[in-house]
Amino acid sequence: MEQQSIFETTSQYIQNTLSPSKNTDALTVDTPLIQSGVLDSLTLFKLITFVQKSFGVKIKSNEITLENFATIGAIEALVLSKQQG
Amino acid sequence: MTIPETCDVVVIGGGPGGSLAATYLAQSGYHVVLLEKQKHPRYAVGESLIPDFWKYCDEAGVSEQIMAENFIVKAGGIVEWDGASKLLSFEEWEDKRSALHVERDRFDEILFKNAGVKGAKLFENTSVDRIDFAQEEQTVFYRSTKTDDSGAIRCRYVVDASGQNAVIGRHLELRKMDSDFRFMSIWGYFQNSDYLTTTGEIHPAADVATVAPTTYITNLPELGDWGWAWHIMLRKQTSVGLIVPIEATKQIRQESGSWQEFFLNQCACLPMLDRLLTPATFVPDSVRLVRNYSYRSSQIAGPGYFLIGDAAGFIDPIFSIGVVLSMYSAYMAAWAIDGCLQEREQESHYQEIYSSQVEGRLDLAKALALPGYDQIAADNQQTQMIAKLASDQSQKLMQSASLVTARPHNFDALLPTK
Numbered sequence: 001m002e003q004q005s006i007f008e009t010t011s012q013y014i015q016n017t018l019s020p021s022k023n024t025d026a027l028t029v030d031t032p033l034i035q036s037g038v039l040d041s042l043t044l045f046k047l048i049t050f051v052q053k054s055f056g057v058k059i060k061s062n063e064i065t066l067e068n069f070a071t072i073g074a075i076e077a078l079v080l081s082k083q084q085g
Numbered sequence: 086m087t088i089p090e091t092c093d094v095v096v097i098g099g100g101p102g103g104s105l106a107a108t109y110l111a112q113s114g115y116h117v118v119l120l121e122k123q124k125h126p127r128y129a130v131g132e133s134l135i136p137d138f139w140k141y142c143d144e145a146g147v148s149e150q151i152m153a154e155n156f157i158v159k160a161g162g163i164v165e166w167d168g169a170s171k172l173l174s175f176e177e178w179e180d181k182r183s184a185l186h187v188e189r190d191r192f193d194e195i196l197f198k199n200a201g202v203k204g205a206k207l208f209e210n211t212s213v214d215r216i217d218f219a220q221e222e223q224t225v226f227y228r229s230t231k232t233d234d235s236g237a238i239r240c241r242y243v244v245d246a247s248g249q250n251a252v253i254g255r256h257l258e259l260r261k262m263d264s265d266f267r268f269m270s271i272w273g274y275f276q277n278s279d280y281l282t283t284t285g286e287i288h289p290a291a292d293v294a295t296v297a298p299t300t301y302i303t304n305l306p307e308l309g310d311w312g313w314a315w316h317i318m319l320r321k322q323t324s325v326g327l328i329v330p331i332e333a334t335k336q337i338r339q340e341s342g343s344w345q346e347f348f349l350n351q352c353a354c355l356p357m358l359d360r361l362l363t364p365a366t367f368v369p370d371s372v373r374l375v376r377n378y379s380y381r382s383s384q385i386a387g388p389g390y391f392l393i394g395d396a397a398g399f400i401d402p403i404f405s406i407g408v409v410l411s412m413y414s415a416y417m418a419a420w421a422i423d424g425c426l427q428e429r430e431q432e433s434h435y436q437e438i439y440s441s442q443v444e445g446r447l448d449l450a451k452a453l454a455l456p457g458y459d460q461i462a463a464d465n466q467q468t469q470m471i472a473k474l475a476s477d478q479s480q481k482l483m484q485s486a487s488l489v490t491a492r493p494h495n496f497d498a499l500l501p502t503k
Contacts (some may be wrong), residue, residue: 005248034474034475034476035476035477036476036477037476037477037478040140040475040476041413041416041475042140042141042144042413042416044370045416045417045420045472046420049420049423049424058431058434060434060442061437061438061442062441064438064442064470064474065470065473065474066470066473066474069474
């Protein structure tokens with residue numbers, strides 16, 4: 001399933017690469033990423049690069065919002081809408 | 086070592102922003118040349134750092150060296166505004182990393198040398214005369230400040246980290262003075278000053294390594310809602326400075342004579358500052374000043390260039406955010422240039438993200454620093470979007486910062502739901 005693969009790929013990247021020191025063991029589709037500080041001003045952009053490369057999409061400037069990056073679920077929805085659109 | 090004829094990126098200026106941008110790009114495998122006009126260690130002001138700066142140093146692999154230097158750890162800030170004294174304590178926010186007071190000559194030198202260790206080619210005593218911008222390639226003309234040597238280096242991107250010199254900003258006439266900030270800054274150094282702890286106790290300078298000091302900030306009640314003063318304990322000296330409206334200085338200075346006299350008179354007018362400086366001796370000839378205090382660049386990225394740090398814009402650094410903003414823009418510029426170099430056809434895409442993110446941050450800093458900025462902030466969607474991208478904890482920090490200077494309207498306008 002493509003939907004599951006976006007979630008798994010993204011959560012693995014966050015766990016292994018971005019926040020190894022933070023407690024990200026139990027990332028779900030609904031875990032707050034930005035408000036909780038798992039993603040900060042620096043790691044958010046590493047993730048954007050990763051998402052662009054992994055899923056073949058372009059994140060536009062005005063799409064870098066809390067709504068689109070608040071959770072892995074939100075990121076997944078953004079990627080899917082771009083892949084379909 | 087001679088300056089090469091070509092490279093991927095030339096960084097102008099070896100302050101914290103320039104050194105970090107060069108480091109990040111070198112770590113990504115790019116061929117980076119960093120040109121610094123002076124020679125490290127060299128003097129710089131802006132000694133107070135909030136804990137946010139660590140993540141940029143972690144990324145550059147330089148945090149251990151900064152720890153080993155044993156800079157002064159600060160416990161927070163005490164802000165006295167219109168007579169009411171409030172504490173901003175970092176401990177309350179569960180930040181495990183320390184805020185620091187650093188001697189910038191040493192701090193900047195550590196970051197600069199680290200850029201070399203990570204693979205950037207460093208050249209000191211080298212100033213930039215001009216840059217020719219072209220579609221595919223930029224040519225940077227440089228000159229030695231010690232000899233008659235001069236030359237040119239061709240590169241794909243130029244990062245302007247030249248601080249208030251704003252080499253590209255002046256060259257392309259991008260700089261706009263900020264009419265909201267008709268300020269100047271004047272500062273100097275003392276030895277043996279007392280200081281305040283987070284509990285409001287006064288300690289002698291000899292305790293500074295064992296009992297953590299605060300950054301003490303006070304407004305200047307006689308000069309309206311604008312001016313303020315800082316008191317920052319360093320290892321051997323204390324940095325004391327004033328931000329004053331330019332209009333106010335004209336009249337006051339006529340009465341005072343020299344800038345040094347003006348500075349010392351103003352310090353003596355502020356009761357707590359005067360109290361802390363009672364046992365202190367003024368370091369002779371240490372007074373410096375910056376006029377035309379605040380400016381922005383109308384454009385912070387364009388074909389072939391990115392402006393970072395003070396070269397992009399300089400904002401009242403009331404909450405010790407100057408260096409961290411510079412580091413942030415360094416990181417974003419490196420991120421954007423990496424994108425541009427990997428996908429040539431996407432240059433405008435990465436430049437747009439860089440510009441909107443960094444300009445949003447500058448506006449956010451301005452909203453926290455300026456009185457009466459609420460409506461401007463409320464009308465600016467990009468700034469609100471950036472504010473929402475901050476974690477709950479940093480939003481709380483911003484909110485309490487705006488509260489202690491009696492400017493909560495600005496913050497409320499940015500994040501109405503909080």
